[in-house]
Amino acid sequence: MNRNVIISFGFHSLLVIITAMSLPFLAKKPIDLPPIISVELIQISDKTNIPFAPKAKKIIEKVKEKEKKLVSEQAPPKKIKKQTPDAVPLPDEKIEKIKKIKDKKQNPEKVETEVKQISEFEKKELFDTNNIAALIDKSKTESAETNKKIDKVTQNQDKEMDFSGLTLSEEDALKAQIFGCWSIPLGLPFNENLLVRIKLQLKPDGSIIRTEILDHARMNKPGQAFYKVLAESALRAIKLCQPLRVPSTGYERWKNMQLNFDAREMLEG
Amino acid sequence: MQEKCWKDKMLFRYLFILLVLLPVKVFALIEVDITRGNLNPLPVAISPLAIDKDSKENFKKILKKKNLGSEISKIVENNLKQSGLFNPLNKDAFLQKPDIANLKPRFEDWNLIKAQALVTGKVTFVDEKLRVEFRLWDVLAGKEMMALAFTTVPSNWRRVGHIITDKVYERLTGEKGYFDTRIIYISEEGPKTNRIKKLAIMDQDGFNNKFLTLGNELVLTPRFSPTNQMVTYLSYFRNLPRVYLLDIETGMQEVVGDFPGMTFAPRFSPDGKKIIMSFAKDGNSDIYTMDLENRIVERISNHPSIDTSPSYSPDGKYITFNSDRSGYQQIYTMKSNGKNVKRISFGNGLYGTPVWSPRGDLIAFTKLHKGKFYIGVMRTDGTGERLLTENFYQEAPSWSPNGRVLIFYRETKTNTKGEGFSAKLWSIDLTGYNERMVKTQTDASDPSWSSLLSN
Numbered sequence: 001m002n003r004n005v006i007i008s009f010g011f012h013s014l015l016v017i018i019t020a021m022s023l024p025f026l027a028k029k030p031i032d033l034p035p036i037i038s039v040e041l042i043q044i045s046d047k048t049n050i051p052f053a054p055k056a057k058k059i060i061e062k063v064k065e066k067e068k069k070l071v072s073e074q075a076p077p078k079k080i081k082k083q084t085p086d087a088v089p090l091p092d093e094k095i096e097k098i099k100k101i102k103d104k105k106q107n108p109e110k111v112e113t114e115v116k117q118i119s120e121f122e123k124k125e126l127f128d129t130n131n132i133a134a135l136i137d138k139s140k141t142e143s144a145e146t147n148k149k150i151d152k153v154t155q156n157q158d159k160e161m162d163f164s165g166l167t168l169s170e171e172d173a174l175k176a177q178i179f180g181c182w183s184i185p186l187g188l189p190f191n192e193n194l195l196v197r198i199k200l201q202l203k204p205d206g207s208i209i210r211t212e213i214l215d216h217a218r219m220n221k222p223g224q225a226f227y228k229v230l231a232e233s234a235l236r237a238i239k240l241c242q243p244l245r246v247p248s249t250g251y252e253r254w255k256n257m258q259l260n261f262d263a264r265e266m267l268e269g
Numbered sequence: 270m271q272e273k274c275w276k277d278k279m280l281f282r283y284l285f286i287l288l289v290l291l292p293v294k295v296f297a298l299i300e301v302d303i304t305r306g307n308l309n310p311l312p313v314a315i316s317p318l319a320i321d322k323d324s325k326e327n328f329k330k331i332l333k334k335k336n337l338g339s340e341i342s343k344i345v346e347n348n349l350k351q352s353g354l355f356n357p358l359n360k361d362a363f364l365q366k367p368d369i370a371n372l373k374p375r376f377e378d379w380n381l382i383k384a385q386a387l388v389t390g391k392v393t394f395v396d397e398k399l400r401v402e403f404r405l406w407d408v409l410a411g412k413e414m415m416a417l418a419f420t421t422v423p424s425n426w427r428r429v430g431h432i433i434t435d436k437v438y439e440r441l442t443g444e445k446g447y448f449d450t451r452i453i454y455i456s457e458e459g460p461k462t463n464r465i466k467k468l469a470i471m472d473q474d475g476f477n478n479k480f481l482t483l484g485n486e487l488v489l490t491p492r493f494s495p496t497n498q499m500v501t502y503l504s505y506f507r508n509l510p511r512v513y514l515l516d517i518e519t520g521m522q523e524v525v526g527d528f529p530g531m532t533f534a535p536r537f538s539p540d541g542k543k544i545i546m547s548f549a550k551d552g553n554s555d556i557y558t559m560d561l562e563n564r565i566v567e568r569i570s571n572h573p574s575i576d577t578s579p580s581y582s583p584d585g586k587y588i589t590f591n592s593d594r595s596g597y598q599q600i601y602t603m604k605s606n607g608k609n610v611k612r613i614s615f616g617n618g619l620y621g622t623p624v625w626s627p628r629g630d631l632i633a634f635t636k637l638h639k640g641k642f643y644i645g646v647m648r649t650d651g652t653g654e655r656l657l658t659e660n661f662y663q664e665a666p667s668w669s670p671n672g673r674v675l676i677f678y679r680e681t682k683t684n685t686k687g688e689g690f691s692a693k694l695w696s697i698d699l700t701g702y703n704e705r706m707v708k709t710q711t712d713a714s715d716p717s718w719s720s721l722l723s724n
Contacts, residue, residue, distance in 0.1 A: 165299050174301055182306030183385070186354055186700070187444030187673065199298075229443035232407065232414075236385055237306070239409040258300045265304045 182237035206243035310356035314384035344430025353703030613651030628672030
């Protein structure tokens with residue numbers, strides 16, 4: 001009995017040693033990790049060439065915060081494939097290590113905060129840094145599964161976005177239309193607060209059901225005659241422009257809308 | 270009992286958790302910022318003023334005008350067009366007749382010709398007087414924006430047109446108009462070596478021209494008071510410069526004083542109680558003020574260089590002037606007591622004739638650079654210099670009372686060889702695009718714009 005145990009122990013020990021000696025990863029040098037890919041995020045304002053007013057920027061940033069996850073997670077991984085070195089089949093542990101390194105070094109959370117609101121078209125150019133590790137080994141089903149999960153989240157968020165605001169191209173179309181209709185009264189003092197906020201209720205075809213000036217009380221205050229003039233010019237612009245160029249879908253999200261008419265930029269220039 | 274209470278608590282907790290976890294559809298209000306618009310002139314329809322038969326006959330007798338209603342509307346139309354901010358539509362396209370439009374316009378008809386604003390009204394002859402009613406309509410909103418009526422003597426009919434324009438302009442642009450105003454200028458005739466210069470006055474549109482002096486004395490630099498219809502100007506009497514005051518309403522004229530040496534460009538203070546000017550005492554030109562009540566002269570600037578062309582800011586606290594104390598003629602500002610002198614022009618070339626805008630935000634000037642003359646504006650701290658117009662020779666800008674338009678004079682060669690020349694008045698608005706010649710009977714120079722005749 002004792003002898004058998006000793007023999008078994010001996011053979012097992014031998015096996016372990018042989019296995020340990022012959023395992024390839026112990027013999028190999030540390031693997032060169034693929035270089036960290038720097039991601040350049042393009043400011044969308046450069047592309048659309050629209051000078052945003054300070055207020056517009058704030059609004060965009062608000063919308064952007066709501067959507068920041070969406071933007072990064074929706075990115076298709078195609079471009080990365082080209083940049084990564086040839087896929088090396090690696091054991092699971094390695095993949096996890098790489099993932100950790102990526103997470104630590106690139107800190108994708110921070111990158112996301114810089115992402116601007118983008119149009120559908122430009123989303124394709126961006127990708128998610130979370131996915132880089134998964135991309136290195138496409139064969140692993142686990143990674144694929146996590147990808148799937150992410151995809152699901154993306155779709156949900158896409159729906160959410162539908163209910164949260166206009167895309168930049170939709171906003172551009174509307175702005176361009178109203179720019180053409182609005183005759184700015186040139187006699188206004190440009191150092192005053194010249195913001196007129198008008199709330200609209202729209203029909204699905206973009207025609208106006210109701211308009212409401214939000215600071216209505218200011219119109220009849222003494223010394224604020226210019227504000228009345230500006231508010232009237234804004235109302236004329238809306239009436240002249242109707243039906244407004246609104247998106248063909250998602251009526252619920254834009255049936256109520258607020259237009260902020262700000263003449264300062266024009267009058268100062 | 271305790272158990273029920275506990276159950277209730279649990280139920281409440283579940284409900285609370287459900288409320289928190291269930292996705293709630295909230296539609297955030299979409300905000301769109303509109304920061305640009307067009308600067309195209311606003312399309313406006315000026316319907317001829319309606320006039321009944323009796324009034325028509327009466328006015329025909331007194332004023333020799335066939336249809337006073339359409340004559341007045343022509344003045345309004347012309348004024349609005351000259352401003353560059355409005356595009357009066359062609360009357361041939363109007364679908365409604367003046368008498369009907371005056372009662373209640375059919376907005377669809379005016380909308381059809383793309384009018385955004387509409388002026389209607391009527392003129393009647395009541396008790397030997399001319400009575401005008403007029404209304405301004407917002408065609409797109411379909412509502413009345415303004416309705417006014419006033420009575421005057423029939424001979425004032427041109428002013429009626431100007432007053433209507435001022436009111437319409439103010440209601441649509443948010444700033445006061447400048448149409449019921451006059452321009453005083455130097456009328457020039459004869460060859461350059463023997464020029465006859467007379468003081469002349471006319472409405473801002475060039476009508477009702479009158480000569481105020483005979484032309485036997487040299488007159489220079491007339492300037493309107495910003496508060497009333499007084500004018501100060503310089504005239505040479507026995508080759509000595511004299512500063513005069515002239516009341517346009519009464520025609521009364523008085524000598525303010527004889528000043529030694531070269532005297533230049535007297536100008537009123539914003540309250541009209543003082544005159545500011547430059548003259549050379551002991552060969553050094555400095556800036557002085559004179560109180561019109563007690564005639565006390567006070568020296569404001571004291572510098573060995575040449576200081577000329579002073580102009581007050583509308584609040585009377587500052588003065589802008591030009592000086593060559595830096596080696597070249599440049600524009601400076603100082604407090605009204607002569608302290609805190611600051612140079613504000615730093616561009617290439619020479620700067621002169623600074624004039625503070627009645628709005629207080631800008632200073633207009635003449636600039637000479639590489640043989641060309643420019644009329645431009647800059648902010649009161651010297652930033653934001655904009656040159657509005659360039660020419661062979663032009664100078665002496667004067668502001669319209671609302672600070673939107675400048676009038677100046679320009680000399681041009683009459684033929685390609687450079688022989689002969691003509692001097693004309695020109696106006697340009699702050700955009701720099703709306704440059705127009707102001708019609709005068711003779712050649713003209715040194716214009717000055719009055720304040721509004723009616724307020």
